[in-house]
Amino acid sequence: MSRDDCDYEAQNQDKDVAILMAGNPSVRSCSDAFGSISNSVYNLSRFLSAKRPEGQVVIYASSSSVYGDTTGMVNEEYSEYKGHNYYDICKKSMDLVAQYYISHRGSKDKIYGVRMGTVCGWSLNLRSDVMVNAMAYSALTRKKVGIFVEHVHRPVLALEDLCRAVEALIEHRPEPGLYNLASVQHTVYEFGKKVSDFFNVPLVREQLVPGTQGNEKFTKTTYDFCVSTDKFLKAIPSFKFVATAESICQEIRDNWEDIVLARPRLADRYTEIRTAKAFECTEITECRCCGQSGLKLVLDLGRQPPANSFHPVM
Secondary structure (H helix, E strand, C coil): CCHHHCCHHHHHCCCCEEEECCCCCCCHHHCCHHHHHHHHHHHHHHHHHCCCCCCCEEEEECCHHHHCEEEEEECCCCCCCCCCCHHHHHHHHHHHHHHHHHHHHHHHCEEEEEEECEEECCCCEEECCCHHHHHHHHHHHHCCEEECCCCCEEEEEEHHHHHHHHHHHHHHCCCCEEEEECCEEEEHHHHHHHHHHHHCCCEEECCCCCCCCCCHHHHCCCCEEEECCHHHHHHCCCCCCCCCHHHHHHHHHHCHHHCCEEECCHHHCCCCCCCCCEEECCCCCECCCCCCECCCEEECCCCCCCCHHHCCCC
16 A cells, blocks of 8 residues: 555544654665655645544654754754755654644644654664664674764653653643653763763774765764753653663663664664574564565564564565
8 A cells, every 4th residue: 555545534533642653764764855755744744634533642753853053952942944964854844744733723733743862772673873772782792882973962862761751742732842852961972981881891982984874863963962851841740751871771781682683774774783583484474564465584573563664665
């Protein structure tokens, strides 16, 4: 089924909550303008324009990357936007679309754009190229923590805090709009020092090998900012961000043997992969992402569903 065949109205008629996290997941996966915009801005526009139950909670993935290089603390009202790449352009455009529907439908339309810091934390399908995850992965596999742009500031959002924030939005339903989410914020050097101290390994200043590409947010100065989370914390006073760089490292270390894959997102096309636990497919014969049948292999992620980027476009 193509996205144009999807009947959002029919799918929405009995849904009290819709959480939209799919789309091009990183800067490098947004190299194609048409595909990136279609997969994010167009899909969100179609979803919001469809007839939906009144009061339905819609939570979609924006990104704090829209702030770019501000070198300081910014809140949701910051508007001096510069499009560094298609990823940022798409996220900013999604926010504008959401704000349009909020302004026209009022507070009864519970639309929330979560401007997330770099999402880190352990999972069975571990993304090993982002900030604290990358540092912890390096500490466990290379016995050192390498940093590239030590002076820039980064907000990090732990997976556990992201899940709690989504639950809080669903439960409390504050005023619709954009909300910054970040568990902890430091310079890259400060993050590196905390992770290297946790694993008791050296902290090393590194440079990219000529001709290779690293994660945009980890190896370049395109992004340098901190975000204010005051708006979210005032909207939901009972909520507290609890994760730290050390707690993220603790979870990754404690669950290291259970990780199935550790690598960048599949769409990024560069890999540093641990051995995948692939098994002959017995019970599962159809892909739940695209419907393709006759699968020969299945990747066992237990109860955790694969990320949308896990199934590449053919």
